[in-house]
Amino acid sequence: MEPIFIEVITSPNCPHSPKAVKVAKQLVSKCKFPVILQEESIVSEEGWLRAYELQIESTPAILINGRVAFIGVPTIEELREVVMKVKEDEIERTNYFF
Template identity: 35%
Template structure:
C-alpha cells in the first residue's frame, strides 16, 4: 500500500497540464524505487468531483501537484511541472526519507503547527517550501 499520494490537478483546456502529467509519469520511469511507496492520479478539474477537490485544497490554477503523506496527512504543493530533482526531493520529504543516493535513510521530520490543509490555499501555505 502506498504511503504517499501524488495528485496532479489538470484541466482539459490547460496547455501546460500535459507536461505535469508527463513529468509525473517520467518520474516513475526514472525512479523505479518510488513505485512501492508512492501512487499518483490525475485530477480533472473539469469534472464536479475534480473541481470540488481543487476548491478543498484552495487550488485556483492548473497544473498543480499535491503530494500527501497518507499516514500523517502532511501535504506539499507546487504549481506547474517541477524539475526532476525538485520533484524527487518533495516526494522523499513526504516519505520522511532522504533521496536514494543517500541510501533512502529515514530522516527526522519537523512537525508542522498546521496539520489541517482544508482551509485556505494549500499552495499559498507551501509556496516557499522549495524555493
C-alpha cells in the same frame, strides 16, 4: 511503509497540464518505493471539488499526500526532492513510536 500519494490536478485548457503529468509519471517509474499517481481534471465534479477545497485557482497543481506541493510544472529533480522529503518525514514519524 505507506505509499506516497501524488495527485496532479489538471485542466484540458491548460497547455502545461500534460507536462506536469509527464513529469509525475517519470518520477513514479523511477521510484523504488510505493507511489500512487492520480490525475484529476477540474472539469470533473470530483476534480473541481478537490481544487475548490484546497483553494487551487490555477493548473496544473501537484499534491503530495494531500498537500499542495507545486502550482505549475516542476522539474523531475524538484518533484523528486519533495517526494523524498515527504518519505523521510513519514519514516521518522512512524519510527518515533516504535
